[in-house]
Amino acid sequence: MEIRVSDVKKWAGREETLHIESQDLEDAQQRLDFPFLSPLLLDVKVRNTGHELLVECQGTVKVQAICSRCLEPFVLEIPFEIFEEFHEEAGPDDPILDYHRFLGDKISLDLLVADAVAVSVPMAPVCSADCRGLCSQCGANLNLYPCDCTTPADDRWGPLKEWAESRPGQRQDKD
Numbered sequence: 001m002e003i004r005v006s007d008v009k010k011w012a013g014r015e016e017t018l019h020i021e022s023q024d025l026e027d028a029q030q031r032l033d034f035p036f037l038s039p040l041l042l043d044v045k046v047r048n049t050g051h052e053l054l055v056e057c058q059g060t061v062k063v064q065a066i067c068s069r070c071l072e073p074f075v076l077e078i079p080f081e082i083f084e085e086f087h088e089e090a091g092p093d094d095p096i097l098d099y100h101r102f103l104g105d106k107i108s109l110d111l112l113v114a115d116a117v118a119v120s121v122p123m124a125p126v127c128s129a130d131c132r133g134l135c136s137q138c139g140a141n142l143n144l145y146p147c148d149c150t151t152p153a154d155d156r157w158g159p160l161k162e163w164a165e166s167r168p169g170q171r172q173d174k175d
């Protein structure tokens, strides 16, 4: 996934916008654990400030995620944003610098996209807000069928509660 900057880099103040629909996600895919499902859609704006090229992108991609409650795969749409500076100079990217380097007429977006998608994935994705998850006893997917397990009372905190309640004055709120 590359953008051509041969024109925009020539004139300070010039701005270009483009819309990318990319199926070629292999490089980005290698850096992510979950499979991309759709073409990636990206609106890109490149602006020449006279000092550097500012690349601004807003995109969406669908991935196959695993629900953190019921453990079933589902399609998750991930919106993501990129905002980076590029300077035309030789050398590989240096993590100490707060800009990227490019040479020639093209800027590759693969790594930026992979990073932007990775940080935009929720920590614990759920297939739907009311996913009922798995039964903690028999492991049944409660979205598909209810099981007959009954939840035993959790009394691990019982002794502590009794102790707390036995202390005089503990249950009254202080002003």
Ligand SMILES: [Zn+2]
Pocket: 067, 068, 069, 070, 071, 072, 126, 127, 128, 131, 132, 133
């Ligand atoms: Zn689920």
Ligand SMILES: [Zn+2]
Pocket: 135, 136, 137, 138, 139, 140, 147, 148, 149
């Ligand atoms: Zn059960």
